[in-house]
Every structure is written in structure tokens, then in C-alpha cells.
Amino acid sequence: MIEVKDLHKSFGDVEILKGISTFFEKGKTNLIIGQSGSGKTVFIKCLLGLFPYEQGSIAYNGKIFSELTEDQKRDLRSEIGMVFQGSALFDSLTIAQNVMFPLKMFTKQSKSEMEDRVDFVLKRVNLIDAHNKMPSEASGGMQKRVAIARAIVNKPKYLFCDEPNSGLDPKTSIIIDNLIQEITNEYDITTVINSHDMNSVMEIGEKIVFLKDGLKAWEGSKDTIFKTDNEAVTNFVYSSELMKKVRQMYIEEKQ
Amino acid sequence: MLYLHNIGAYFLMIVEMFRKPTKWSVMKQLILKDIDDLIIGSLGIVAFISFFVGGVVAIQTALNISNPLIPKNLVGFATRQSIILEFGPTFISIIMAGKVGSFITSSIGTMRVTEQIDALEVMGINSINYLIFPKFISLLLYPFVISIAMFLGILGGMVASVYGGFSTAGDYIAGIQLDFNPFHVTYAFIKTGVFAFILATIPSFHGFFMKGGALEVGKASTTSFVWTSVVIILLNYLLTQMLLS
Ligand SMILES: Nc1ncnc2c1ncn2[C@@H]1O[C@H](COP(=O)(O)OP(=O)(O)O)[C@@H](O)[C@H]1O
Ligand SMILES: [Mg+2]
Numbered sequence: 294m295i296e297v298k299d300l301h302k303s304f305g306d307v308e309i310l311k312g313i314s315t316f317f318e319k320g321k322t323n324l325i326i327g328q329s330g331s332g333k334t335v336f337i338k339c340l341l342g343l344f345p346y347e348q349g350s351i352a353y354n355g356k357i358f359s360e361l362t363e364d365q366k367r368d369l370r371s372e373i374g375m376v377f378q379g380s381a382l383f384d385s386l387t388i389a390q391n392v393m394f395p396l397k398m399f400t401k402q403s404k405s406e407m408e409d410r411v412d413f414v415l416k417r418v419n420l421i422d423a424h425n426k427m428p429s430e431a432s433g434g435m436q437k438r439v440a441i442a443r444a445i446v447n448k449p450k451y452l453f454c455d456e457p458n459s460g461l462d463p464k465t466s467i468i469i470d471n472l473i474q475e476i477t478n479e480y481d482i483t484t485v486i487n488s489h490d491m492n493s494v495m496e497i498g499e500k501i502v503f504l505k506d507g508l509k510a511w512e513g514s515k516d517t518i519f520k521t522d523n524e525a526v527t528n529f530v531y532s533s534e535l536m537k538k539v540r541q542m543y544i545e546e547k548q
Numbered sequence: 549m550l551y552l553h554n555i556g557a558y559f560l561m562i563v564e565m566f567r568k569p570t571k572w573s574v575m576k577q578l579i580l581k582d583i584d585d586l587i588i589g590s591l592g593i594v595a596f597i598s599f600f601v602g603g604v605v606a607i608q609t610a611l612n613i614s615n616p617l618i619p620k621n622l623v624g625f626a627t628r629q630s631i632i633l634e635f636g637p638t639f640i641s642i643i644m645a646g647k648v649g650s651f652i653t654s655s656i657g658t659m660r661v662t663e664q665i666d667a668l669e670v671m672g673i674n675s676i677n678y679l680i681f682p683k684f685i686s687l688l689l690y691p692f693v694i695s696i697a698m699f700l701g702i703l704g705g706m707v708a709s710v711y712g713g714f715s716t717a718g719d720y721i722a723g724i725q726l727d728f729n730p731f732h733v734t735y736a737f738i739k740t741g742v743f744a745f746i747l748a749t750i751p752s753f754h755g756f757f758m759k760g761g762a763l764e765v766g767k768a769s770t771t772s773f774v775w776t777s778v779v780i781i782l783l784n785y786l787l788t789q790m791l792l793s
Contacts, residue, residue, distance in 0.1 A: 338666070341670050367672040370671060371671075375670045377666065379663060381664050381666065382664075383664055385581070398673060
């Protein structure tokens with residue numbers, strides 16, 4: 294469980310987040326949606342402690358992040374996995390070395406234990422014989438899988454994904470979304486996903502937070518998002534022709 | 549104001565470089581990789597430039613002394629002096645600011661724009677130590693590069709003088725042994741050590757704190773080269789003033 298209270302974040306004079314409060318539950322896929330530039334990445338990086346913020350608090354399981362000592366922060370970070378928008382794989386390491394990296398850094402496991410774990414998570418994300426490839430030789434979808442494998446290899450309690458399916462074709466996107474949801478349910482972790490993709494919303498939006506102009510404009514789930522009258526949300530949801538048609542059919546069906 | 553801010557950030561980065569060290573088993577590999585990239589990878593170009601510039605220095609000196617009263621061994625003497633005092637430490641360091649410096653800036657800068665540095669930070673790794681400390685350690689081997697440059701520069705001078713008929717091998721060797729002042733070598737290696745530190749840290753600073761995308765990585769490499777060279781030239785002046793006069 295992650296609780297955010299009244300989070301404010303500025304760059305220079307520009308206020309990007311203007312007081313956001315919400316919470317993300319364990320075992321659920323929590324989505325943060327909003328247009329490009331609405332502050333999703335900034336929000337998630339504040340949650341991770343990568344950006345300092347001026348006001349507000351972030352609590353992991355009741356413990357306020359900014360009040361932790363350096364050692365406690367490090368312990369907490371070892372329970373966090375993050376999938377960055379561009380995957381952020383280390384390009385001088387092979388795929389297997391990338392996935393092994395957190396284990397090598399933070400555990401005292403033997404080489405064979407680490408190798409077994411790497412095999413296990415790579416199999417979990419459906420990558421079987423890519424161990425010795427370099428990230429640059431892998432396709433976008435493969436890189437995302439590797440990034441997910443690296444994020445979950447050290448059994449995190451919290452998983453963050455910044456636009457996990459940006460730049461992927463629709464079919465691969467759905468596979469990646471479902472993979473994240475399965476992993477979330479399987480290991481009962483708290484997952485927070487940034488997205489601007491309506492497909493993800495419909496697939497895995499167990500909880501949805503809608504950001505607009507630095508504020509939380511709406512909050513709900515995939516079941517309630519199609520019923521809301523909130524204009525900002527409907528504008529976002531029905532911005533594509535396809536979704537407009539879906540809505541038309543929905544209305545006609547009701548009549 | 550911005551300059552002051554950057555200078556402050558640079559010194560904080562250097563302090564941070566020694567804090568919260570990365571696990572030794574991992575660090576060892578990073579250092580070996582950087583020695584390969586930064587030191588071994590530069591030997592070829594350094595050897596090539598040193599040999600031929602050494603030759604040119606010798607020829608220029610020879611051509612400028614037509615007076616028969618000047619002893620023949622002056623060619624060797626003058627070549628040795630210019631190579632040990634300036635060409636080796638300073639000139640090669642400027643070349644290295646271009647080669648090694650832009651490599652460091654662009655590789656760290658690329659890690660910044662592709663969020664690899666964020667990935668390290670999220671894991672709780674001190675990314676400054678992880679990325680910059682190994683470069684600092686590898687450049688402790690930089691004096692060896694400069695020694696090789698000095699040797700090949702003087703050798704190049706000899707080959708050019710003998711081959712071009714400006715001096716005999718005997719005269720040249722007598723020249724390079726003439727009036728040898730060991731403090732000049734000390735001075736050269738003090739400079740080398742300082743320049744090695746500059747070469748490791750200023751390009752890293754420009755890569756680490758860059759903002760933007762791929763285009764900015766290119767710009768950062770250029771700015772980094774300019775600043776590294778400017779600082780090397782200024783420190784060269786200060787150290788020469790302090791040590792030799
Ligand atoms: N490091 C930064 N410095 C200054 N402004 C930033 C920085 N990162 C993001 N911003 C600004 O914050 C706003 C939100 O960006 P972001 O969170 O990346 O949006 P998105 O919702 O697309 O992820 C944008 O206007 C962006 O220009
Ligand atoms: Mg974003």
C-alpha cells in the first residue's frame with residue numbers, strides 16, 4: 294500500500310504537480326493516466342524518490358519515505374522494481390547480466406543460485422534463449438520483457454512501470470499489460486503503471502487515477518470510467534475515432 | 549551565478565564519488581573495462597601522434613639552426629626538452645580531452661538520457677561512485693601513457709633527424725643526455741597526474757548532469773571538450789609558474 298498526500302512538485306517557477314492525494318493498494322494494478330505532459334512521469338519519479346518535492350508526503354506501508362534514515366531508504370529501495378519508459382537496460386551488459394544485476398548488487402547468493410533465478414524470471418516473461426544477446430540486439434517488446442524481468446528478479450513488494458507499452462504494437466502491448474497484471478496478482482505486489490493508452494485502461498485498470506493540469510481530475514476503475522460524466526475524462530477516453538464509435542454503439546444499445 | 553553553481557556541483561560530485569562505494573566484485577569489472585576503453589584504447593593514437601610530432605619537432609629545430617657554431621647535439625637536446633616539458637603532458641592531454649573526454653561524456657550522457665542512471669538510483673546505488681570512480685582509477689594509469697608518448701616522441705625525433713640527414717644518431721643521443729635535470733621529469737609527471745584527474749572528472753560531470761535527449765549528448769561532448777581543454781591549459785600555466793619559476 295502506498296499513500297500519497299497533497300504532493301506538490303515544481304521545476305523552477307513552473308508547478309507540475311499541484312497537490313495530489315491518492316493511494317495504491319496491494320495486489321492491484323493501479324493506473325495513472327493522462328495526456329502526454331500531464332506529469333505522470335514526474336509523479337512516479339517523486340514516488341521513487343528520484344525527484345525532490347516541495348510539499349506533501351509519500352508513505353510506503355505507513356512509513357513516510359522522507360522520514361526514513363539512509364539505511365531504511367536503501368532497504369525500501371531493494372523492495373522496489375521499476376520499468377522505465379525506454380526500458381533503461383544497461384547497454385554494456387547482456388540480457389542475462391542485466392537481469393542478474395540487482396541480485397549481484399544486493400544479495401549474497403552464489404553464482405548458480407543467481408543463474409537459476411535469472412532463468413526463472415526470464416522464463417516467466419517468456420524469454421527463453423535470449424540470455425547472451427545485448428540489449429541493442431533485442432526488439433522493443435523483448436527489451437520491455439527484460440526490463441520487467443530485471444524489476445521483479447529480487448522479489449519486490451512494489452512495482453512501478455512508466456508507459457510499459459509505449460512504442461510497442463497493439464498485440465505486444467496487450468501481452469505486456471497482461472504479464473504485468475499476472476505478476477501483480479501472482480506475487481501480491483503493489484503495482485503502479487503510467488499510461489496514456491486506453492487499451493491498457495480496459496485491460497488492466499483495476500484502479501485508475503486521472504491526472505490533468507497537475508491535479509487529480511478523477512479516480513475510479515475500468516468499470517466506472519465509461520460511465521462517468523467528468524468532461525476531462527470523457528474527452529480523454531473518447532479522443533480516438535474508434536472509442537467514439539464504441540461509445541456510439543454503447544448509447545444505441547441502451548436505447 | 550550559473551558558473552558558481554556548476555563549480556559547486558562539480559566539487560560535490562567529487563566528494564560523492566568516494567562515498568557509499570559499490571561492491572568490490574562489481575567495481576573490479578567496471579575498472580577493468582574502463583582501463584580497456586580509456587587507457588589501452590588510446591595507446592594507438594597516442595603512439596602515432598607522438599612519433600610523428602616528435603619527428604617534426606626535431607626537423608623544425610634542425611632547420612632553424614643553420615649557424616655552424618651551434619653544436620650538432622642541440623637537435624636532440626631541444627627535442628627532448630619540448631617533448632618532456634610540454635608535448636608529452638600537455639599536448640597529449642588535449643588530444644585525450646577530445647578522445648577520452650568525449651567518450652566519457654557521451655557514454656555517461658547516454659546513460660542519463662536513456663534513464664539508466666535513474667535505474668541505478670532507484671536500486672539505491674550511488675551512481676556517481678558507480679560510474680565515475682572507475683574512470684578515476686583507470687586514469688591513474690595515465691602517466692604510463694604519457695611515458696610511452698615521451699619515449700616515442702624522442703625516438704621519432706631521432707629517426708627523423710637521422711633519416712633526413714640533420715644529425716647523426718650519436719649526436720642526437722648525446723643531445724638527449726645533455727644537461728639532464730631530473731626535476732623536469734618530476735614537473736612533467738605532476739602535471740600529468742593533475743591532468744589525469746581533470747580528464748576523468750570534467751567530462752564525467754558534463755555527462756552526468758546533462759539534460760535533454762540525444763542531440764544534447766552531442767552538444768555536451770563538445771562543451772565538455774572545450775572546458776576540459778581550457779582547464780588543462782590554465783592549470784598548465786599555473787603549475788608551470790609554481791614549479792619552474
Ligand atoms: N527534469 C525536468 N525539468 C524541467 N521540467 C520537467 C522535467 N521533467 C519534466 N518536466 C516537465 O514536467 C511536465 C510533465 O512531464 P512528464 O511527467 O514527463 O509528463 P508525462 O505525463 O508525459 O509523463 C512537462 O511539462 C515537462 O516539460
Ligand atoms: Mg512520461
